[in-house]
Amino acid sequence: MKKELLSLTLGAMLTVGAAGTAAAKVEGDTIILGSSISLTGKYATNGLHTQRGYDYAVDVINAAGGVKVGGKSYKLAVKYYDDESTPARGAQLAERLIQQDGVDYMLGPYSSGMVKAIAPVSEKFGVPMVEAEGASRSLFTQGYKYLFAVLSTSEQYLATAIDMAAASTSDPKSIRVAMAFEGDPFSMDVRAGVVDKINEYGMKTIIDDQLPADLSDMSTTLTKVKALKPDILIVSGHSKGAATAARQIDEMKVNVPMIAMTHCEAAKVQEKFPKTSTGFLCPTQWVETLSKSDPMFGSAAEWNAGFKKAYPSYTSVPYQSAQASAAVYVWKEAFEAANSFDKDTVRDAIAAVEMETFYGDIKFSENGNNIAKPMFMRQIGADSSYSLVEKFGDMTFPRNVNY
Structure with missing residues (x-):
């Protein structure tokens, strides 16, 4: 079995709904996000930066009370598979996450090439994906309805x-x-x-x-x-x-x-x-001196300091980590706005996101790219x-x- 990581230790496997919505895959009181990520291969360096950005955001959000849906608080967790920096493997693992593991909410992989391989899979199964590392403008000319990206295009x-x-x-x-x-x-x-x-x-x-x-x-x-x-x-x-x-x-x-x-x-x-x-x-994509902030992470400088405290090996934090955290934050906002775990209801809530974050402004075009943030x-x-x-x-x- 390929390397499999989970950012939280999970309890018993349960499938539950909220607020009278259609049932969706949630494990106990934990919402599972899935990601095929490059932990080995030529993209491993940035894959690790991305994973740490995801995990840091999960930790901060959970420590602040998690995500509230239907009057109940839920924790976030991320289920990872190593795609080995190989597009075919990434597509295979994305389908595994959705079909075998029951993941209904995806975080993106690292690189445009990997997103290009995985986006058709999430689209096929109607699973929303918020990605942070695929900037190729060609990703947003395919008519995808379930793909959203927080970063500026390449x-x-x-x-x-x-x-x-x-x-x-x-x-x-x-x-x-x-x-x-x-x-x-x-x-x-x-x-x-x-x-x-x-x-x-x-x-x-x-x-x-x-x-x-x-x-x-x-x-x-x-x-x-x-x-x-x-x-x-x-x-x-x-x-x-x-x-x-x-x-x-x-x-x-x-x-x-x-x-x-x-x-x-x-x-x-x-x-x-x-x-x-x-x-x-x-x-x-981002600078720690940016004059942007949000209620969850504070200012860009505060997010930067918090991330360095969590991962002290960084002297300069790469923007890949910052935008990964921003992608997780979009999920929190969308779940709470939707007040639902129904995939299409949450998808529509993502599409309607318009928010200022420590990473910058986020607003999605009808094609799914962020049109509110410069390079x-x-x-x-x-x-x-x-x-x-x-x-x-x-x-x-x-x-x-x-x-």
């Missing part, structure tokens, strides 16, 4: 870096761009947003590579970068790709004036490669700290690492 991730490069010169058309992307749905959407901006400014793309599937080597691209000397290097390959890029930029002594990549924080590039990563531009850009400083970049003048540019 075409926004690195487009701002191109805006910043354009602002650095009086002649944006002179900017020469190098790109390297993983071939998964998320990274391809990030690339599409970047390409749209490149075309808008009339810049020249001199390298447009796809990273190898295992994300373990980008030396071929970096060799070309050293030879062609682009003005900006754009990289997107989740945590493993970011770690590989930072490591090989260091090993190969690559110096590009502007480098922007996804997943800096999750890959901890500022800790592992402090000199090389100085000046990196890193898109983020942010941060730059790694010489002391390995992150600084929020709100305008071009906030940047240290050009990036200059002397080897």
Whole structure:
């Protein structure tokens, strides 16, 4: 049997309803959310960040009294299976959660590719899924009625870096761009947003590579970068790709004036490669200095402090954990608004969610994506700290690492 985890020890198996609604799978006084999550394989790092975000939110909500439905208080728990970072396995496990384990409420997996594999399963069985880690805009053009995402869509991730490069010169058309992307749905959407901006400014793309599937080597691209000397290097390959890029930029002594990549924080590039990563531009879904708050978690800074207390190994909390907690919070609000465990009633309550949270504003379009929250850009400083970049003048540019 594959690794199976439960965030709370559960009592006897019961199927109950509330407030006269149709029966739904609840175990005793505990509402079970299910998730196929990457605990091994190439997405394991972010899978763990996601799982911890889910579990932290569950702990905070339960400590505050849980979820009230039909005049009764319920605890939350999450049943996990390890999808091994494999889409086919994720789809299989999602069906197992729904069909064999009786889970009626899903939390998403990690990555757009995994959500792409699992969404048809939850849709087939009419099981609502609130996901936090699949940002590909293509997920929200399929007509899904049971898929909801708290995060901003992926075409926004690195487009701002191109805006910043354009602002650095009086002649944006002179900017020469190098790109390297993983071939998964998320990274391809990030690339599409970047390409749209490149075309808008009339810049020249001199390298447009796809990273190898295992994300373990980008030396071929970096060799070309050293030879062609682009003005900006754009990289997107989740945590493993970011770690590989930072490591090989260091090993190969690559110096590009502007480098922007996804997943800096999750890959901890500022800790592992402090000199090389100085000046990196890193898109983020969330920042702990955000002036947003909610009654459950408090402010962004308070959520950040609480999470670090629960998981003291983090010096900088990745946004993947924050948005995972936000997804659990959406479930609490939806259950209470629906006052029901009926899947379709709860689904409609999710669709109607409009709330401010420590993570930012959440409001779903009819396609299920969050239309109330922007992306942010941060730059790694010489002391390995992150600084929020709100305008071009906030940047240290050009990036200059002397080897």
